Amino acid sequence: MSAHRVVIAGGGVAGLEALIALRELAGDAVSITLLSPSREFTIRALSVQEPFAKPSARIYDVGAICADHGAELRHDALEAVHRETRTITTMSGEELVYDSLLVAIGARPSPAFPHVTTFRGVQDAEAMHGLLQDVEGGWSSSVAFVVPPGTTWPLPIYELALMTAERAEGLGLSPQITVVTPEHAPLGLFGEEASRRVDDQLSERGIIVRT
Ligand SMILES: Cc1cc2nc3c(=O)[nH]c(=O)nc-3n(C[C@H](O)[C@H](O)[C@H](O)COP(=O)(O)OP(=O)(O)OC[C@H]3O[C@@H](n4cnc5c(N)ncnc54)[C@H](O)[C@@H]3O)c2cc1C
Numbered sequence: 258m259s260a261h262r263v264v265i266a267g268g269g270v271a272g273l274e275a276l277i278a279l280r281e282l283a284g285d286a287v288s289i290t291l292l293s294p295s296r297e298f299t300i301r302a303l304s305v306q307e308p309f310a311k312p313s314a315r316i317y318d319v320g321a322i323c324a325d326h327g328a329e330l331r332h333d334a335l336e337a338v339h340r341e342t343r344t345i346t347t348m349s350g351e352e353l354v355y356d357s358l359l360v361a362i363g364a365r366p367s368p369a370f371p372h373v374t375t376f377r378g379v380q381d382a383e384a385m386h387g388l389l390q391d392v393e394g395g396w397s398s399s400v401a402f403v404v405p406p407g408t409t410w411p412l413p414i415y416e417l418a419l420m421t422a423e424r425a426e427g428l429g430l431s432p433q434i435t436v437v438t439p440e441h442a443p444l445g446l447f448g449e450e451a452s453r454r455v456d457d458q459l460s461e462r463g464i465i466v467r468t
């Protein structure tokens with residue numbers, strides 16, 4: 258019996274976790290092809306450390322992960338899905354046949370407000386570092402960290418606010434730091450207990466929260 262052909266589009270955490278779990282669960286019953294425009298994978302959560310010159314996120318080789326788990330890597334991207342023929346077209350014009358398809362291409366972050374520093378990950382570390390330098394140099398006496406409305410991942414805003422406050426405190430500075438959020442409570446989606454603890458940490462650092 259030939260192996261069930263699985264195509265995974267996306268080499269982010271979702272695509273790679275799926276690949277690893279699938280190989281573990283299904284063994285040789287599946288053949289896996291991973292479609293990834295990037296040859297590298299980093300944990301985006303750690304990107305908040307970069308502006309503070311803390312250790313940067315480790316870079317993983319997507320090809321090595323595929324090789325370790327018996328998957329074929331196509332350095333390409335998903336262009337179109339054709340359900341009737343169970344095929345996909347890639348950006349380079351190739352056609353791949355699948356029995357099962359997992360689309361894990363993530364979200365496309367975009368700035369929520371004009372004329373502000375937006376933090377989407379490592380690509381914005383330099384801008385955030387500039388903001389930090391303004392605080393360190395006493396050029397900025399107040400900073401608002403704003404969680405945008407709509408679909409968003411609010412955690413980095415709190416991390417950036419707390420780390421900025423910690424850095425300023427270490428330098429004997431006391432800029433007014435405010436977190437503005439549409440959430441009913443800070444990081445409310447993590448539940449009451451977690452939210453209360455975050456709130457405690459924010460107050461300890463003198464950070465004002467406006468919900
Ligand atoms: C600053 C920041 C901090 C975060 N901190 C945390 C945290 O502490 N904890 C937490 O749980 N989450 C955190 N998140 C959220 C977390 O990073 C995302 O939930 C996670 O990355 C989503 O994984 P994903 O694989 O679905 O998408 P992504 O990580 O976006 O990966 C999608 C992949 O698909 C690829 N791709 C895009 N288009 C195509 C295409 N057409 N064909 C093939 N591949 C394509 C991309 O190149 C990318 O490699 C944070 C996010 C940010 C931005």
